[in-house]
Amino acid sequence: MKPVIEIESISKKFLIPASSQGYQTLRESLTSLDFLRKKREFWALRDISFSMEQGETMGVIGNNGAGKTTLLKILSRITKPTSGKGRINARVASLLEVGTGFHPELTGRENIYLNGVILGLKKREIDRHFDEIVEFAGVKEFLNTPIKHYSTGMWARLAFSVAAHLDPEILLVDEVLSVGDAEFQKKSLVKMNDLSKNGRTVIFVSHNLAAVRQLCSRCMLISQGEITSIGNVNDVITEYTSFRDGDSPGTTDLTLISERKGSGIVRLTRIELRNSDEQVKGTFLMRDDLHIHLWLEAPVKVRNVKIVVDILNSFGETITSMFDSDSGFGLIEVEGSEHISITINDIRFYPGKYNISVSVISQILNHKYESFDEIENAITFDVENQLVNRNLTRRTGLLFLTPDWQIHKD
């Protein structure tokens, strides 16, 4: 059978001006002879080739900045490749976010139509599904209320309900599951499952490895713009969650990592894991102490810096998200280099592979913050069990707790 998606050595290059402002100003171009100055070349994607048959569901995984979203944008024609070519042989809907084009001043009813048409539905189709959409979103009483008065949950439900009524032959989805509450995520997983069961072709970009495992028949790992592996879902996920190449266990030179988010005015330079004897280690035993050491650098003084450390298991589930402020710690300012250590006494994680993501951000104000540097999967470590003589797997739990047990004679 003819593949529905055929992609042949697609590459995408961005030119980033040396002065890394968001956009150019005319003055810059005029005064600095911009066209003569070297621009930094950045290959977001390099030589991507793959094809998909009808009915396949492909998960695309990789760290932030690896090129996953760029690939999806090229597939959906939002942006053009620099070289290479491809062909899509079916009707496509792309869902890079839910609620694209929602306008706060417009009512729920008006936004259903606007968003639906933007996503590629015909007005006729929206008319036909209107009641279902409203029902599904549960916003019947608020249909004529401007959505600026909606709660975040209502907003997300409405957005998802419209998207759920797309019925394309190929669906391209980016990380839509990361918004909304657990119920919402479950709903969208079910919907995607339906689509793939009905012979639709789905490309699903996600950080949620559990969802990828559940939904996808194939998986693609992208790192630094290239496909590092493609094939069986479990194999690819295992590869993704194993050690980074070239780093010895327990330490990572973060300056070598290009896949990161943030403005870079504060930068993480190194992460190290040590045990209670201050030895650098990649493997820990349950109930060991874990010391995470971070080094960061700021060329100029930066105030109100906040650090968040996440620990994820090999299924991509976040086991803990540790905010410095939760422990009463806060960096008032950073200038030059800083060395910080985070001590977790008595780790209770089940045996398995874990990885750590670190975010350096500004203080959060009204749910908004500025991102300075964020690195996913900065380092991995193993936890082993030498305490109990039974098999501790994810099936039996996540945390090893040894509470006090007592008999009460009433």
Next chain:
Amino acid sequence: MAGYEIKPSGWLTFDFRELWHFRELFLFMTWRDIKVKYKQTFLGLAWVVLQPLALMAIFTVIWLKVMKPAELDIPYPLFAYSGLVFWGLFSSGISGAGESMISNANIIKKIYFPRIIIPASAALTALFDFVVTLFLLVLLILYYQIDVSLPRFAGLFSLSIMITMAASFGIGLIVSAATIRYRDFRYVMPFFLQAFFFVSPVVYPLALLSSDSLRIVLSLNPLAGAVTLARAAITGNPANWQAIFPGTLMTVFLLVAGLTLFRRNESSYSDLL
């Protein structure tokens, strides 16, 4: 439409079939712009009429008290208002189209559609406002009891609307393509439009200019031709085609240049925004 090619950008022609496919999006974007513009305003649509009306009043006072007026074919308030509504169509078309790509950046980065829909719907929004202002123009014509031949009026008037819209859309496309690259144009445009207002025969007749060469330069202004034509439609005097032709030629040039420039850069918009 089932399926498409993915390939690097090149010189592309307009894919009219694709534009037709996206016609509903175009109409909905226009509908949204109109709707949002007047939501939460107390006077709503009345604003569209109040603006040229207020300007008309101001310029009438200036004209009568300060300028020591020249002879006109029609009463000055009607003269000024007819110019001002075309100015409104022209300038809000340019500024609307110019800003449109930036204000819709979020959609452009998340979904594919022919990008020209965005500035085009901004231009259509400007036309909507213009049509609203026409009601007052009709009232003024009735008030001054000007005998208008309807078929001739309709013909010449729609021609001048087309010239104004085409020129405004052409310039709007150039501005929006430029603004995406250099945000400076956001600050240049208000100033540019203000200057443009004074070099257009909106509130004064072209005949007021004594210098012939200056008159010729100013007649290259598309708006000059359109406004002259519109006034000929009202007065019933023969249209001075000589004064209209250069501006119309300019309009064609601006439209073609705008479309080419916009289309040429289309593929990079989602990367630059």
